[in-house]
Amino acid sequence: xxxxxxxxxxxxxxxxxxxxxxxxxxDSGKKSExxxxxxxxxxxxxxxxxxxxxxxxxxxIPIKDEKLKLFEGVISGIPHDCLIIAVSNSxxxxxxxxxxxxxxxxQFCRFTQRRALVIHQKDENLAQGLAQAGYSDMLDEKGVxxxxxxxxxxxxxxxxxLNKKEYVAFIDSDNYIPGAVWEYVKIYAAGFxxxxxxxxxxxxLWHYKPKIxxxxxxxxxxRVSEITNKHINALLSEKTxxxxxxxxxxxxxxxxxxxxxxEILPYASGYAVEPxxxxxxxxxxxxxxxxxSQAAAKHGxxxxxxxxxxxxLHEERGRMHxxxxxxxxxxxxxxxxxxxxxxxxxxxxxxxxxxxxxPGEEIPRPHLVPPPKKVDVQSFASFMKEHLYTYSVLEE
Amino acid sequence: xxxxxxxxxxxxxxxxxxxxxxxxxxDSGKKSExxxxxxxxxxxxxxxxxxxxxxxxxxxIPIKDEKLKLFEGVISGIPHDCLIIAVSNSxxxxxxxxxxxxxxxxQFCRFTQRRALVIHQKDENLAQGLAQAGYSDMLDEKGVxxxxxxxxxxxxxxxxxLNKKEYVAFIDSDNYIPGAVWEYVKIYAAGFxxxxxxxxxxxxLWHYKPKIxxxxxxxxxxRVSEITNKHINALLSEKTxxxxxxxxxxxxxxxxxxxxxxEILPYASGYAVEPxxxxxxxxxxxxxxxxxSQAAAKHGxxxxxxxxxxxxLHEERGRMHxxxxxxxxxxxxxxxxxxxxxxxxxxxxxxxxxxxxxPGEEIPRPHLVPPPKKVDVQSFASFMKEHLYTYSVLEE
Numbered sequence: 061x062x063x064x065x066x067x068x069x070x071x072x073x074x075x076x077x078x079x080x081x082x083x084x085x086x087d088s089g090k091k092s093e094x095x096x097x098x099x100x101x102x103x104x105x106x107x108x109x110x111x112x113x114x115x116x117x118x119x120x121i122p123i124k125d126e127k128l129k130l131f132e133g134v135i136s137g138i139p140h141d142c143l144i145i146a147v148s149n150s151x152x153x154x155x156x157x158x159x160x161x162x163x164x165x166x167q168f169c170r171f172t173q174r175r176a177l178v179i180h181q182k183d184e185n186l187a188q189g190l191a192q193a194g195y196s197d198m199l200d201e202k203g204v205x206x207x208x209x210x211x212x213x214x215x216x217x218x219x220x221x222l223n224k225k226e227y228v229a230f231i232d233s234d235n236y237i238p239g240a241v242w243e244y245v246k247i248y249a250a251g252f253x254x255x256x257x258x259x260x261x262x263x264x265l266w267h268y269k270p271k272i273x274x275x276x277x278x279x280x281x282x283r284v285s286e287i288t289n290k291h292i293n294a295l296l297s298e299k300t301x302x303x304x305x306x307x308x309x310x311x312x313x314x315x316x317x318x319x320x321x322x323e324i325l326p327y328a329s330g331y332a333v334e335p336x337x338x339x340x341x342x343x344x345x346x347x348x349x350x351x352x353s354q355a356a357a358k359h360g361x362x363x364x365x366x367x368x369x370x371x372x373l374h375e376e377r378g379r380m381h382x383x384x385x386x387x388x389x390x391x392x393x394x395x396x397x398x399x400x401x402x403x404x405x406x407x408x409x410x411x412x413x414x415x416x417x418x419p420g421e422e423i424p425r426p427h428l429v430p431p432p433k434k435v436d437v438q439s440f441a442s443f444m445k446e447h448l449y450t451y452s453v454l455e456e
Numbered sequence: 457x458x459x460x461x462x463x464x465x466x467x468x469x470x471x472x473x474x475x476x477x478x479x480x481x482x483d484s485g486k487k488s489e490x491x492x493x494x495x496x497x498x499x500x501x502x503x504x505x506x507x508x509x510x511x512x513x514x515x516x517i518p519i520k521d522e523k524l525k526l527f528e529g530v531i532s533g534i535p536h537d538c539l540i541i542a543v544s545n546s547x548x549x550x551x552x553x554x555x556x557x558x559x560x561x562x563q564f565c566r567f568t569q570r571r572a573l574v575i576h577q578k579d580e581n582l583a584q585g586l587a588q589a590g591y592s593d594m595l596d597e598k599g600v601x602x603x604x605x606x607x608x609x610x611x612x613x614x615x616x617x618l619n620k621k622e623y624v625a626f627i628d629s630d631n632y633i634p635g636a637v638w639e640y641v642k643i644y645a646a647g648f649x650x651x652x653x654x655x656x657x658x659x660x661l662w663h664y665k666p667k668i669x670x671x672x673x674x675x676x677x678x679r680v681s682e683i684t685n686k687h688i689n690a691l692l693s694e695k696t697x698x699x700x701x702x703x704x705x706x707x708x709x710x711x712x713x714x715x716x717x718x719e720i721l722p723y724a725s726g727y728a729v730e731p732x733x734x735x736x737x738x739x740x741x742x743x744x745x746x747x748x749s750q751a752a753a754k755h756g757x758x759x760x761x762x763x764x765x766x767x768x769l770h771e772e773r774g775r776m777h778x779x780x781x782x783x784x785x786x787x788x789x790x791x792x793x794x795x796x797x798x799x800x801x802x803x804x805x806x807x808x809x810x811x812x813x814x815p816g817e818e819i820p821r822p823h824l825v826p827p828p829k830k831v832d833v834q835s836f837a838s839f840m841k842e843h844l845y846t847y848s849v850l851e852e
Contacts, residue, residue, distance in 0.1 A: 089510065136481055139482075239533075
């Protein structure tokens with residue numbers, strides 16, 4: 061893979077926010093000595109470097125009643141050396157869709173001779189293990205894991221930890237293009253290969269997100285992303301005194317982290333999860349509020365933003381209201397201790413102008429699940445040990 | 457890459473027609489010893505095998521007034537080690553689109569440090585070289601190369617020959633998905649790696665070809681393909697006495713050949729070009745009509761048909777009439793010396809029933825350009841030698 065080289069980095073305390081880098085070439089061919097004149101503008105990341113990272117990476121696929129053909133396409137695009145972890149919150153009662161997902165994954169893994177895990181979000185052993193290890197914030201009043209994609213993501217992170225992976229990445233199960241899924245993984249690995257800190261994050265920006273109806277129109281920015289990016293940049297600008305547009309991936313669902321970083325971040329519910337990660341990083345490592353991790357602050361946190369070559373084409377499941385998508389993202393900024401009154405007012409006003417908030421109404425506070433590091437991993441691991449084989453799709 | 461292993465092959469004289477093989481996994485990871493039990497059902501093709509073939513492959517991209525964003529996406533998906541040969545028949549007068557294509561390609565190649573050729577179909581030196589080398593069938597009354605995609609393909613084959621490539625492949629310039637382009641090339645290389653004969657062809661079947669309007673619908677077979685496949689299979693069935701459905705890629709625009717095979721086939725104009733390749737192979741090597749190449753007959757011709765994982769999404773340029781697309785393809789079967797009266801009548805009747813042919817109207821005969829082997833390659837090469845550098849996008 062060839063990427064544009066890093067041309068610009070902004071610093072916020074010990075956070076290094078790298079400007080957008082574009083993928084130039086999906087497949088950069090055989091290993092070679094890069095000519096010197098190329099190095100200035102372009103990073104060539106050799107296949108063996110990428111594959112080495114893939115072998116240490118878990119790909120978490122949250123899935124909920126998704127079309128099986130799409131799920132099958134997604135898994136076919138994930139490079140072989142990655143560990144697939146499907147976290148399902150699909151129905152089991154009327155039609156056992158979880159069983160179908162498991163069967164689809166098992167058939168794929170049997171033919172391609174690879175390992176994969178699949179777990180249901182409401183798995184009872186999992187819930188018991190979490191409760192025992194002190195992570196009951198994840199559980200609802202019935203004692204099973206709460207609904208929500210971010211809870212699924214955390215289950216994925218924990219399973220990646222139990223499987224001794226060093227990187228964890230997220231890919232949605234509704235992607236139409238297996239080749240785009242493949243590119244996301246290459247981008248994650250390429251980003252990590254450039255990281256100097258063991259606390260790194262790679263966020264994907266879609267080259268285009270086509271609108272497919274009534275005809276193909278290649279939209280560069282979604283409105284929600286545009287507004288969320290604007291306010292998260294304002295949060296930075298007002299603290300540093302320099303206006304910035306550095307954040308271009310506030311809502312990036314396709315993203316990856318080193319486990320070291322993933323385990324020290326809290327996770328917000330629903331559409332708040334991705335912007336919250338950034339806000340939490342800025343809070344914890346921006347040098348303004350007290351840090352939660354001296355070790356991470358010492359190494360610094362590195363954020364990569366990489367633009368795909370493939371367009372993003374995914375299943376449209378009815379119209380989401382602007383409110384449902386926009387308000388949770390902005391709430392992460394609104395309730396940050398970094399956010400001052402002026403910015404709060406600007407955000408409220410914008411939401412009122414857009415008709416997504418009533419005058420006088422308060423923005424709802426995001427629900428935060430504390431960092432996976434809170435779990436007593438030893439206790440969790442020893443409880444889960446005897447159940448782990450039940451999540452493996454291939455008999456071992 | 458992992459492919460389904462070959463489960464079934466039909467023989468027609470010295471032609472081996474392999475049944476459809478599906479891509480199971482886009483990226484099969486690090487090199488490894490394949491477990492024995494897997495081998496029965498699955499071919500794992502190692503990256504180094506694929507890359508080695510890519511280094512000997514030219515990718516020909518015919519282009520005509522295509523959106524530059526799409527062209528740029530297509531070239532970004534072609535693995536680095538392949539030689540890109542863009543053959544343009546775009547306008548140069550009012551707006552010099554050829555110049556823009558050249559600039560786009562040059563910019564890409566400068567950053568990615570790769571070679572590429574771009575040539576205009578009406579290039580005067582090319583026309584002179586062809587005339588001198590005895591290939592005036594390619595030229596029109598003005599003495600330049602005729603319009604048409606198949607003429608562009610032949611130019612590509614000739615340039616691949618001059619560049620000592622062993623494989624030549626075709627990819628359309630209107631593909632929306634760079635990751636799908638990448639997969640086509642991997643499929644070509646994977647197919648060739650399985651070939652036992654130096655006369656081999658790989659034809660791509662799209663997993664789905666989505667209709668994008670009014671909403672996403674994943675269509676498996678186009679109507680034109682369905683009808684063309686049916687009649688080409690009938691051609692085989694009636695000669696062998698065994699009914700067959702082996703051909704599933706009669707209209708495959710995405711296909712590749714060894715140069716040895718490419719240079720001995722004639723090429724038909726327009727939508728007839730892809731089915732004509734099959735018909736010509738059946739005529740020349742089916743054991744019924746006299747063969748044009750003893751060497752090829754001895755080795756046998758191998759045809760691979762491989763189904764992608766990615767859907768095929770390309771630019772829709774207005775509605776084509778069924779007639780324009782269907783009649784040329786069927787004409788290649790109709791005018792084959794292998795085609796008997798009964799099949800001719802069935803085809804005419806079907807076209808009349810579809811309203812694409814008037815009763816009593818004769819199916820137009822396809823225009824055939826004789827095989828590139830007809831060219832006196834020595835003479836062509838020595839004439840072109842001093843001009844070749846003008847087609848290279850990077851200064852050498």
